[in-house]
Amino acid sequence: MRKISLIGGGQCGLLLGFALLDKGYSVTLYTDRSAEQVLNSRIPSTAFMFDSSLAVERELGLNFWEDLVPYGEGMHVDFRGPDGSIGLTVQGRLGELQGQALDQRTKFSRWLQEFPRRGGKLVVQAVSVADLEKIAAESDLTLVAAGKGQINAFFARDDERSEHLAPPRNLAAMLLTGPKMLGDRPWQRVPFRPLRFNFIAGAGEYFSLPFYTHTRGECRSFLFEAIPGGPLDRFQDAKDGAEMLEIARQVIAELAPDDLHHLDGAELTDADAWLKGAFVPTVRKPVGRLPSGKSVMAIGDTAVLNDPIAGQGSNNAARMVRHLVSSIVARGNGAFDEAWMNDTFDTFWNESAMYTTAFTNALLKPPGAPVMEVLGAASVNPPVADAFMRCFDNPRNYWPWIADLDEARRFVAERVELCAA
Numbered sequence: 001m002r003k004i005s006l007i008g009g010g011q012c013g014l015l016l017g018f019a020l021l022d023k024g025y026s027v028t029l030y031t032d033r034s035a036e037q038v039l040n041s042r043i044p045s046t047a048f049m050f051d052s053s054l055a056v057e058r059e060l061g062l063n064f065w066e067d068l069v070p071y072g073e074g075m076h077v078d079f080r081g082p083d084g085s086i087g088l089t090v091q092g093r094l095g096e097l098q099g100q101a102l103d104q105r106t107k108f109s110r111w112l113q114e115f116p117r118r119g120g121k122l123v124v125q126a127v128s129v130a131d132l133e134k135i136a137a138e139s140d141l142t143l144v145a146a147g148k149g150q151i152n153a154f155f156a157r158d159d160e161r162s163e164h165l166a167p168p169r170n171l172a173a174m175l176l177t178g179p180k181m182l183g184d185r186p187w188q189r190v191p192f193r194p195l196r197f198n199f200i201a202g203a204g205e206y207f208s209l210p211f212y213t214h215t216r217g218e219c220r221s222f223l224f225e226a227i228p229g230g231p232l233d234r235f236q237d238a239k240d241g242a243e244m245l246e247i248a249r250q251v252i253a254e255l256a257p258d259d260l261h262h263l264d265g266a267e268l269t270d271a272d273a274w275l276k277g278a279f280v281p282t283v284r285k286p287v288g289r290l291p292s293g294k295s296v297m298a299i300g301d302t303a304v305l306n307d308p309i310a311g312q313g314s315n316n317a318a319r320m321v322r323h324l325v326s327s328i329v330a331r332g333n334g335a336f337d338e339a340w341m342n343d344t345f346d347t348f349w350n351e352s353a354m355y356t357t358a359f360t361n362a363l364l365k366p367p368g369a370p371v372m373e374v375l376g377a378a379s380v381n382p383p384v385a386d387a388f389m390r391c392f393d394n395p396r397n398y399w400p401w402i403a404d405l406d407e408a409r410r411f412v413a414e415r416v417e418l419c420a421a
């Protein structure tokens with residue numbers, strides 16, 4: 001039985017671990033915190049996953065919360081001026097591509113308990129580069145899925161594929177519950193349960209998603225993406241979630257006032273339901289060579305770390321897991337050498353991750369002419385809006401039109417025709 005070691009018990013490492021166990025590999029997963037520690041930690045993320053990504057979890061029987069987590073059925077987006085006035089509204093449904101957002105504390109702690117039950121070996125250990133040497137010596141393949149962990153520095157930045165040298169946004173997120181944000185139709189203007197997006201010129205963005213946490217059940221996540229130094233950038237001195245909620249009330253009152261009443265009576269789901277910080281989105285070289293000459297491979301955020309503005313990191317991890325499993329299985333008894341690692345990653349980059357990264361980076365800038373063309377049409381044409389939102393499930397579908405005005409016009413015309421037919 002081929003032996004595969006994984007570093008990191010998050011979205012990518014755990015999901016890949018289960019998928020490889022399912023294919024009959026011997027899998028050891030090293031992660032720096034126990035299930036209990038993960039459950040009682042601060043939230044690491046507010047990840048929403050679309051249908052194609054959830055399908056990977058469903059196929060492996062890992063969707064323990066399927067009937068508990070409220071579905072996000074579509075997006076309701078306001079594009080606002082610097083004073084908060086709404087310039088353009090786009091509302092689109094995801095249809096069968098609807099997704100779910102589940103507290104990663106809830107998910108990963110449960111998955112960590114499940115992993116040994118399915119035959120995996122779990123080692124709770126913060127892995128160092130020196131440890132990697134020992135692990136790699138005992139394994140046919142060693143994959144590092146350490147998220148934003150410090151061990152990432154072992155993998156060189158890919159300068160050609162990385163666009164950022166500094167954090168494009170300062171982030172602040174929390175989980176809230178309250179009488180005016182839950183249920184099927186929490187936004188009166190929206191005939192479905194929305195992912196609520198606000199793009200505020202010169203300030204940044206704020207997102208509120210239907211969510212589920214073990215501490216309170218149904219709730220909503222709030223993620224503020226502040227342009228550094230701009231009017232939304234007020235969260236970084238907050239000492240706790242309660243302070244963060246007060247700041248949220250102030251910025252929403254100023255920059256998205258029609259949303260403010262949703263915070264009436266709102267409170268944090270629990271004392272740990274908040275995070276703040278910033279990071280530099282980075283694409284890394286997939287292969288790290290150890291002093292012994294053995295190679296290990298970066299996957300998940302360790303390989304492709306994007307800003308959360310497009311909600312793609314966990315989705316990218318799920319897509320990467322699908323790709324890795326088929327590449328590992330196809331290798332048969334062949335060596336998992338550097339050539340295989342580079343080829344496996346480059347294929348995934350070219351087929352998927354480069355589009356995810358380019359789409360994410362595009363959202364961090366003012367929209368170009370093709371996007372404005374489609375958004376303008378989407379604001380008055382529901383089929384165009386639906387088609388735009390459905391591309392979030394697989395950002396590759398934004399091409400070719402996202403970069404070409406003629407293609408954008410064709411994209412709109414085809415949807416409008418479909419509607420008229």
Ligand SMILES: Cc1cc2nc3c(=O)[nH]c(=O)nc-3n(C[C@H](O)[C@H](O)[C@H](O)COP(=O)(O)OP(=O)(O)OC[C@H]3O[C@@H](n4cnc5c(N)ncnc54)[C@H](O)[C@@H]3O)c2cc1C
Binds near residue numbers: 126128148150173223
């Ligand atoms: C605020 C915010 C909002 C987000 N929203 C979305 C969204 O809506 N949709 C979406 O798809 N994505 C979203 N993401 C991104 C998503 O959470 C990540 O991309 C995803 O969790 C990456 O999975 P991963 O397995 O690569 O890393 P992680 O899930 O971060 O897991 C890494 C694991 O490795 C462990 N680890 C680190 N170093 C070591 C070490 N040396 N030894 C052992 N273990 C180690 C960590 O403790 C952790 O358990 C968001 C992120 C943030 C910050």
